[in-house]
Amino acid sequence: MTHQRQVLFEVMQKMHGHPSPEEVYEIVRKKVPSISLATVYKNIHLFVDCGIFREVSLHHGTQRIELNARPHHHMVCSECKTISDIDEQALGLMPARKKLPGGFLVERYSVDVIGLCPKCQAKGLVH
Amino acid sequence: MTHQRQVLFEVMQKMHGHPSPEEVYEIVRKKVPSISLATVYKNIHLFVDCGIFREVSLHHGTQRIELNARPHHHMVCSECKTISDIDEQALGLMPARKKLPGGFLVERYSVDVIGLCPKCQAKGLVH
DNA sequence: ATCGCTGCAAAACATTTGCAGTTTG
DNA sequence: CAAACTGCAAATGTTTTGCAGCGAT
Numbered sequence: 132m133t134h135q136r137q138v139l140f141e142v143m144q145k146m147h148g149h150p151s152p153e154e155v156y157e158i159v160r161k162k163v164p165s166i167s168l169a170t171v172y173k174n175i176h177l178f179v180d181c182g183i184f185r186e187v188s189l190h191h192g193t194q195r196i197e198l199n200a201r202p203h204h205h206m207v208c209s210e211c212k213t214i215s216d217i218d219e220q221a222l223g224l225m226p227a228r229k230k231l232p233g234g235f236l237v238e239r240y241s242v243d244v245i246g247l248c249p250k251c252q253a254k255g256l257v258h
Numbered sequence: 259m260t261h262q263r264q265v266l267f268e269v270m271q272k273m274h275g276h277p278s279p280e281e282v283y284e285i286v287r288k289k290v291p292s293i294s295l296a297t298v299y300k301n302i303h304l305f306v307d308c309g310i311f312r313e314v315s316l317h318h319g320t321q322r323i324e325l326n327a328r329p330h331h332h333m334v335c336s337e338c339k340t341i342s343d344i345d346e347q348a349l350g351l352m353p354a355r356k357k358l359p360g361g362f363l364v365e366r367y368s369v370d371v372i373g374l375c376p377k378c379q380a381k382g383l384v385h
Numbered sequence: 386a387t388c389g390c391t392g393c394a395a396a397a398c399a400t401t402t403g404c405a406g407t408t409t410g
Numbered sequence: 411c412a413a414a415c416t417g418c419a420a421a422t423g424t425t426t427t428g429c430a431g432c433g434a435t
Contacts, residue, residue, distance in 0.1 A: 279399085
């Protein structure tokens, strides 16, 4: 538990919204001017791995194109990040409101079911 | 409508899953070896803008950290990509199946409500 | 003393852009 | 022919890595 990590954690606790590592860096810099962006990245990883914070999207690394035109949603494996499709019906939920608080106008819903795919469940048994 | 665009479209139609631009490029290359990755990117943008294909995630550019610890989901503006939070209760849904087809083990659900934020609705009136 | 952590700089990716030359309608 | 499109190479932006030195236990 280093000083940098301590301050980083406190700063993040006080922030709002969905900041990028860069944005966190800009704020932390004010308290620890010598901190490096690499350290911010390393610690954010650590926090996410520990479950202290989480990532908004598990698949932000590269763009992925949706080829399946049928109404469906996604099952995303939190281990291996694999995305598989699940039919909207098989999931069976869905609100239908078209206006949400704040005046947001709904076009569609996109559900990520996050969990473990069969392969990673199997791997888990080995641990 | 160029030859490259034609082939690219046909190839993508036949692919499955959620390929990255690189993966599409590797396949198209087999039919049009001289095609460049930049062209693939440009055309994918074009297809997405036209609504022919869509992106799996609207916020894949950079990592975003979730700071809000309360159960909530996201409203993502398809215009400006801004993410705002909405309480799980305010959204009002959610069955709780823990096993899904294919043996996927559910940890949690993450819902993106995609649509237009008030600001972009206002801008839209100007057009 | 040991191990982990930092900061720096370079590397590795992913994506975009400028531009000259080519193709399409 | 004009406008749009391609391929290339360089630029940009994001994240990771190697490593030498510093700090925490």
